[in-house]
Amino acid sequence: MGNLNKEIRDGDHPDITEERLKSTFDTHKMAAQIYNSQRAADRRNEITSAVLKIPELQDIKPLPFLSREEKVEEAARKIGILSEHLYDLVNVNDGAELYHLNNVVIGGEGNPLALHGVMFIPVLQAQATDEQKKKWLYRAMKREIIGTYAQTEMGHGSNLRKLETTATYDKATEEFVLNSPTTTSMKWWPGNLGKSTNYAVVVATLIINEKDYGPHSFMVQLRDENTHKPLPNIEVGDIGPKMAYNATDNGFLKLNHLRIPRTNMLMKHVKVEKDGTYIKPPHAKMSYSAMVHVRAHMNNTMAYFLASSLTIAVRYSSIRRQGHINPKEPEVKVLEYQTQQHRLFPHIARAYAFSFAGAETVRLYEKVKKDMESGETELMADLHALTSGLKSVVTYLTMQGIEQARQSCGGHGYSMASYISEIYGIAIGGCTYEGENMVMLLQLARYLMKAAKAVKEGKKVEGLVGYLSAPDNRHSLIDRTPEKSYDTYLKTFEHIARQQIFRAFDKLEKMLTSGLPHSEAWNKCSVELTRASRLHTRLFIAQAFARRVHDVVDFHIKEALDDLLHLHLNYELLDVASYALEDGHLCGEQMNFIRSELYRSLGKIRPNAVSYVDAWELSDMELRSVLGRRDGHVYENLYKWAQNSSLNRTDVLPVFEKYLKPLMMSARKNSKL
Numbered sequence: 001m002g003n004l005n006k007e008i009r010d011g012d013h014p015d016i017t018e019e020r021l022k023s024t025f026d027t028h029k030m031a032a033q034i035y036n037s038q039r040a041a042d043r044r045n046e047i048t049s050a051v052l053k054i055p056e057l058q059d060i061k062p063l064p065f066l067s068r069e070e071k072v073e074e075a076a077r078k079i080g081i082l083s084e085h086l087y088d089l090v091n092v093n094d095g096a097e098l099y100h101l102n103n104v105v106i107g108g109e110g111n112p113l114a115l116h117g118v119m120f121i122p123v124l125q126a127q128a129t130d131e132q133k134k135k136w137l138y139r140a141m142k143r144e145i146i147g148t149y150a151q152t153e154m155g156h157g158s159n160l161r162k163l164e165t166t167a168t169y170d171k172a173t174e175e176f177v178l179n180s181p182t183t184t185s186m187k188w189w190p191g192n193l194g195k196s197t198n199y200a201v202v203v204a205t206l207i208i209n210e211k212d213y214g215p216h217s218f219m220v221q222l223r224d225e226n227t228h229k230p231l232p233n234i235e236v237g238d239i240g241p242k243m244a245y246n247a248t249d250n251g252f253l254k255l256n257h258l259r260i261p262r263t264n265m266l267m268k269h270v271k272v273e274k275d276g277t278y279i280k281p282p283h284a285k286m287s288y289s290a291m292v293h294v295r296a297h298m299n300n301t302m303a304y305f306l307a308s309s310l311t312i313a314v315r316y317s318s319i320r321r322q323g324h325i326n327p328k329e330p331e332v333k334v335l336e337y338q339t340q341q342h343r344l345f346p347h348i349a350r351a352y353a354f355s356f357a358g359a360e361t362v363r364l365y366e367k368v369k370k371d372m373e374s375g376e377t378e379l380m381a382d383l384h385a386l387t388s389g390l391k392s393v394v395t396y397l398t399m400q401g402i403e404q405a406r407q408s409c410g411g412h413g414y415s416m417a418s419y420i421s422e423i424y425g426i427a428i429g430g431c432t433y434e435g436e437n438m439v440m441l442l443q444l445a446r447y448l449m450k451a452a453k454a455v456k457e458g459k460k461v462e463g464l465v466g467y468l469s470a471p472d473n474r475h476s477l478i479d480r481t482p483e484k485s486y487d488t489y490l491k492t493f494e495h496i497a498r499q500q501i502f503r504a505f506d507k508l509e510k511m512l513t514s515g516l517p518h519s520e521a522w523n524k525c526s527v528e529l530t531r532a533s534r535l536h537t538r539l540f541i542a543q544a545f546a547r548r549v550h551d552v553v554d555f556h557i558k559e560a561l562d563d564l565l566h567l568h569l570n571y572e573l574l575d576v577a578s579y580a581l582e583d584g585h586l587c588g589e590q591m592n593f594i595r596s597e598l599y600r601s602l603g604k605i606r607p608n609a610v611s612y613v614d615a616w617e618l619s620d621m622e623l624r625s626v627l628g629r630r631d632g633h634v635y636e637n638l639y640k641w642a643q644n645s646s647l648n649r650t651d652v653l654p655v656f657e658k659y660l661k662p663l664m665m666s667a668r669k670n671s672k673l
C-alpha cells in the first residue's frame with residue numbers, strides 16, 4: 001500500500017515517520033468522519049493556520065508554569081484579542097469552529113466567556129421572550145455583557161427541587177425578591193461567576209403567595225457595567241483553586257433580598273402575571289434546557305479530551321524505545337508490546353465511537369430544540385434519557401482512557417510536560433458537572449423501567465428502546481456467522497441490556513408488591529438500575545459506531561473504521577460478558593473466540609495506530625504536550641521545557657541558606673559530638 005498520509009515532514013523523528021509511512025488511509029479524509037464533513041475538517045486546519053501566524057495569540061510560556069492569576073489573565077488577554085478579531089482573522093462561522101479556536105488559542109482550562117457561550121446564551125435563546133431577547137440576548141451575543149448560569153448551591157446541586165435560593169413574588173411592586181437565606185443557599189460553582197461576569201441567569205425556587213412552584217430562571221445583574229463593582233445586596237467571589245480548570249473563576253453568590261422586576265423572570269414558556277397568576281409551561285422540565293444543551297454536546301468534548309490524551313500517548317509510544325522482544329534485535333518501540341496496544345487501542349476506538357454517538361445526539365438535540373420553539377415537547381423525554389445515559393457513560397469511560405494514556409507514558413506521563421494530567425483534571429469534571437453521573441444514570445433508568453413495564457403489559461415499544469420488544473435468541477450466534485457480521489455482536493449487546501433491564505424491573509416490582517414504598521424500593525434496586533442504564537447506553541454507542549461505518553463510502557476509510565469497530569465490539573463485549581455468561585447466552589468457547597478476535601484486532605490496528613490519532617488533526621499548539629509533539633522530538637524538548645521552571649532561575653535557592661544549610665550544619669555538628 002502506498003503512502004496515503006500526505007503529512008510526512010522532513011526533520012521528523014524517523015521512528016514516527018516510519019509509522020506514518022505505514023498508514024493505509026488518508027488521515028485528512030478520516031478527519032472528515034470525525035468532524036462530520038470534509039468542509040469542517042478543512043476549516044479546522046484553516047483556523048489553526050491563521051492562529052499560528054498571529055504572535056500575540058501564542059502562549060507566553062507553557063501553561064503549567066503559570067500561576068492561577070497568570071492563567072486567568074492570559075485567558076482574558078487572548079479572549080480580548082479573539083473577540084475583536086473573530087471575523088477578520090479567522091472568520092468563525094459556527095459553534096464547532098469557535099470551540100476549535102478556543103482549544104487552539106486558549107486551551108481547555110477555561111476563559112472568561114466559557115459559560116457565557118456554553119450556557120448563558122443558550123438559556124436566553126431557549127427561555128427568553130422576544131422582548132427579553134432584545135434586552136439581553138443580542139447584547140450578550142455582541143459581548144456587551146458577560147453572563148453565566150448560576151444554579152448549583154453549596155448545599156444542593158443534584159436535587160433541583162430543593163434549591164434554597166428563593167424568588168418571592170411581591171405583587172405590590174411587581175418584583176421578585178431574590179434571597180439566599182442560609183450559608184448553604186449560596187450559589188457555589190457556577191463557572192466565571194467569581195470575577196468575570198456581570199450578569200447571571202440565577203435559578204431560584206419560585207414562591208407566589210407562599211406556594212412553592214419549584215426552580216425557575218431569573219436574569220440578575222451582578223455588577224456595574226462600567227466599574228464591574230458588585231451591585232448592592234450582592235456578594236460574589238471566586239471559590240478557590242480546583243483539581244484543574246483553574247483559568248476559570250468558578251464562583252459563589254449571596255443574594256440579600258435583592259429586588260428585580262417581574263419581567264426579569266425568563267418567560268418564554270412559563271409566566272407569572274402581574275397579579276401573581278402562574279401559567280404553567282407546556283412541559284414541566286422546559287426550564288432545564290440549558291443543561292440538556294451541554295449534555296448533548298459533552299460526548300464530543302469528551303471524545304476530544306480522550307483523543308488528545310491518546311494522541312500524546314500513541315505518538316510518544318512510537319518513539320519511546322525500551323526493552324526487547326527479540327533479545328538479538330535493538331530495543332523496541334513500546335508500542336510493539338501487546339500490553340501497550342491493549343492499554344491504548346480500545347480507547348482510540350472509544351474516542352471514535354463517542355464522536356459518532358455524539359453526532360447523532362446533537363442531531364436529536366437540534367430537532368427537539370426546534371420542536372420546543374413551537375411548544376412541541378414529545379421527544380423531550382427521549383432526549384433527556386439519551387443524554388443522561390451518554391453523559392454518564394462517556395465521561396466515565398473517558399476518565400479511564402485518559403488515565404491509561406497517562407500510565408502508558410511511564411514516568412514522563414506524570415510530568416506536566418505530557419499535559420495529560422491537566423486534560424484528565426478538566427475531563428473528569430464532566431463526571432460531576434451537568435448532573436452527577438449516578439444521578440443521571442438513575443434518570444435514564446426511570447425511562448427504561450417505563451419501557452420495560454410497557455413490554456410486560458404486552459405493548460410494543462419503539463425507538464431507542466425498540467429492542468426490548470424485539471425477538472431475542474436464546475444463544476448468541478457470535479462465532480457462527482461470517483467474519484465481520486456485526487449484527488450478531490449487536491444482538492448480543494441487545495440481549496445483555498435487555499436481560500439487565502428486566503432483571504432490575506423484576507427486582508423493583510417484587511419489592512413494590514411486597515409493600516415497600518416506591519422510593520425505598522427504588523433505592524434498594526439502584527445499583528441494578530444504574531447497571532441497566534450503562535448497558536443500554538453502551539449498546540447505543542456500539543450501534544452508532546456500526547451505523548457510521550455502514551454509511552462510509554471511501555474504501556480505505558471504511559476498512560480502517562471497520563478495524564476499529566471490530567476491536568470496539570470485541571473489547572466492549574469482553575468487558576460486559578459476565579452478564580451473558582450468567583444465563584448461558586455466551587459460552588466459554590465463544591469467550592475464547594471473542595478474546596482471539598480482540599488480539600487479532602490489536603495486530604490489525606497497530607500499523608495505523610499513529611494515523612488513527614493523527615486523524616484528529618490536533619496541532620502542537622492545541623495539544624500543549626512535549627510528549628505528544630507531531631515531530632516526535634521529545635527528549636531534547638523535555639530538557640528545554642524544564643528550563644521554564646522558576647526553580648532553575650538560580651543555582652542556589654534562598655531555602656538553602658534559610659533551612660537546608662542549618663539542618664545539615666546541625667546534623668554535622670551532632671555527628672562530631
Ligand SMILES: CCCCCCCC/C=C\CCCC(=O)SCCNC(=O)CCNC(=O)[C@H](O)C(C)(C)COP(=O)(O)OP(=O)(O)OC[C@H]1O[C@@H](n2cnc3c(N)ncnc32)[C@H](O)[C@@H]1OP(=O)(O)O
Binds near residue numbers: 160298433446
Ligand atoms: C456546548 C459545549 C459544551 C462543552 C462542555 C462545557 C464545559 C463547561 C463546564 C461546566 C459546565 C457545568 C454547568 C453545570 O454544571 S450547570 C448545573 C447542572 N446541574 C445539574 O445537572 C443538576 C442535575 N439535576 C437535575 O437535572 C434534576 O434535578 C433531575 C436529576 C433531572 C431531577 O429533576 P426533578 O426533581 O425536577 O425531576 P424528577 O426526578 O422528579 O423527574 C420528573 C420527570 O421529569 C423528567 N425530566 C427530568 N429532567 C428532564 C429534562 N431535562 N427533560 C425532559 N424530562 C426531564 C424525568 O425523567 C421524570 O420523568 P418521568 O416520566 O420518569 O416522571
Ligand SMILES: Cc1cc2nc3c(=O)[nH]c(=O)nc-3n(C[C@H](O)[C@H](O)[C@H](O)COP(=O)(O)OP(=O)(O)OC[C@H]3O[C@@H](n4cnc5c(N)ncnc54)[C@H](O)[C@@H]3O)c2cc1C
Binds near residue numbers: 437438
Ligand atoms: C468543574 C465544575 C463546573 C461547574 N459549573 C457549574 C456551573 O457553571 N453552574 C452551576 O450551576 N453548577 C456548576 N457546577 C456544579 C455541578 O453541576 C454540581 O456539582 C453537580 O450537578 C453535582 O451536584 P452536587 O455537587 O450537589 O453533588 P451531590 O448530589 O452532593 O453528590 C454527592 C454524591 O451523592 C450522590 N447522590 C446525590 N443524589 C443522589 C440520588 N438521588 N441518588 C443516588 N445518589 C445520589 C451522588 O451520586 C454523589 O455520589 C460545576 C461543577 C464542577 C465540578
